[in-house]
Amino acid sequence: MSRSNLIGIPACTKFVSGYIQHATPARYGAALVAASNAMPVLIPPEGETMLPLLERIDGIMFNGSPSNVSPMRYGVDFDATPDAHDPERDATTLPMIRAALDMGMPILCICRGLQELNVALGGTLYQEVHNIPGRMDHRSPEGEHRFDIKHPVSLTGELAHLIGAAEIQVNSLHGQAIDQLAPGLVVEGMAPDGTIEAVRVEGAKSFAIAVQWHPEWEVTHFPDRERLFRAFGEACAEFAAKRK
Numbered sequence: 357m358s359r360s361n362l363i364g365i366p367a368c369t370k371f372v373s374g375y376i377q378h379a380t381p382a383r384y385g386a387a388l389v390a391a392s393n394a395m396p397v398l399i400p401p402e403g404e405t406m407l408p409l410l411e412r413i414d415g416i417m418f419n420g421s422p423s424n425v426s427p428m429r430y431g432v433d434f435d436a437t438p439d440a441h442d443p444e445r446d447a448t449t450l451p452m453i454r455a456a457l458d459m460g461m462p463i464l465c466i467c468r469g470l471q472e473l474n475v476a477l478g479g480t481l482y483q484e485v486h487n488i489p490g491r492m493d494h495r496s497p498e499g500e501h502r503f504d505i506k507h508p509v510s511l512t513g514e515l516a517h518l519i520g521a522a523e524i525q526v527n528s529l530h531g532q533a534i535d536q537l538a539p540g541l542v543v544e545g546m547a548p549d550g551t552i553e554a555v556r557v558e559g560a561k562s563f564a565i566a567v568q569w570h571p572e573w574e575v576t577h578f579p580d581r582e583r584l585f586r587a588f589g590e591a592c593a594e595f596a597a598k599r600k
């Protein structure tokens with residue numbers, strides 16, 4: 357497999373040093389290089405204007421972000437985190453997920469990416485999962501232990517097969533989580549408190565998996581994380597070859 361396959365990464369809107377910037381943490385692109393044998397391409401959050409880019413790339417990794425999907429996107433008026441939104445990213449990623457699935461383009465969705473997939477297909481989110489009785493606190497404080505292992509996830513179905521394990525240990529950096537599962541999604545990963553940790557798009561034409569944890573972190577140090585990224589890279593290479 358050559359490194360000619362291009363995988364898009366949606367950037368977030370940031371306000372830094374008086375300017376709007378389009379950015380994402382470096383580890384996402386680095387993980388695609390290290391474990392998916394791909395060339396990462398940042399996608400500016402310019403809304404549906406960016407959709408024609410899908411003709412030029414071979415897969416998309418919908419990455420994590422501190423920002424939350426606006427509850428307006430799933431029909432809820434109450435907003436628990438009004439200062440934590442990125443409407444430009446919502447306007448870009450939600451239609452892009454639907455377009456990628458329509459054309460059979462492989463997608464790997466991570467953390468906010470999983471939440472975007474669920475909302476893009478008609479599901480809803482818990483806005484503060486740690487405030488729901490019986491649920492754990494899935495957030496991790498800033499600092500050197502932010503990406504430490506936090507809890508187990510039980511795996512089923514195609515994801516369990518792909519990773520080669522029925523249970524893995526994961527990091528956890530999210531305040532939101534899937535509430536109502538979107539039609540067409542199958543749950544393939546679950547935390548001990550019942551929080552949905554991984555889903556797959558049933559009947560997708562290619563790789564379409566979403567995880568709530570961060571497999572991109574130290575991707576080559578953990579076989580489960582590396583397998584996920586390798587399988588995604590292979591699906592993108594297959595998609596590129598078929599399209600040619």
Ligand SMILES: N[C@@H](CCC(=O)NCCCC(=O)O)C(=O)O
Nearest residue numbers: 420421422423467468530531532
């Ligand atoms: N904001 C959402 C999504 C959580 C998420 O993607 N966290 C990643 C933060 C680290 C990074 O910048 O990649 C939520 O809180 O649920």
